[in-house]
Amino acid sequence: MKVVRRGEQPAQRGTTFTGEVTLERLLEAQQPGGVSVARVTFRDGARTHWHTHPGEQVLVILEGRGIVGNEREQVEVQPGDLVYTSPGEKHWHGAAPGQTMVHLSITTVGPAxxxxxxxxPPIDTAPDQQ
Structure with missing residues (x-):
């Protein structure tokens, strides 16, 4: 068994993002092809670059509002939503404009x-003016 306490892993900034994004690698794969878990925080419309994964990816939205997109569509997501990406599917994800979004990224097989x-530009997800 392995327990990882919040804050034990240092937050990193990557070069594969647009905008302000921090990444905490909570768990690296413990065996070949195993599961990796990261907590990712996107600020004010920040997003990943286009990418694919050799295995599956599951995003669990924890906080805020975000957008996930592939080559066919863009979808708004919110806390409690889960996003599944199949191996090799080209996609991106991040915060909606004016929002912060936090998700857990759970991947298998290896790096993106x-x-x-x-x-x-991401879809406009501003609330309707009433």
Whole structure:
């Protein structure tokens, strides 16, 4: 058994993001092809670059509002939502404009393959004006 306490892992900033993003690698794979878990915080519209995973990825939205997208669609997500990405699916994810979003990223098999930044702006998720 392994227990990882919050704050034990240092937060990192990566080069595969647009905007302010911090990443805490909570658990590295303990065996080949095993599970990795990271807590990722996206601030004010920050997002990942396009990427794929060799295995599966599950995102569990913990806080805020975000957007996930692939080559066909963009979808708004909120706390309690779960996003599944199949192996090799090209996608991105991040905070909605003006929002902070925190998710757990759970992956299998190995590290992502990264591509360029998301060129199109994310969907407008501002609340309706009443």
């Amino acid at each position: 393959e990264w591509y360029g930044p998301v060129e199109q």
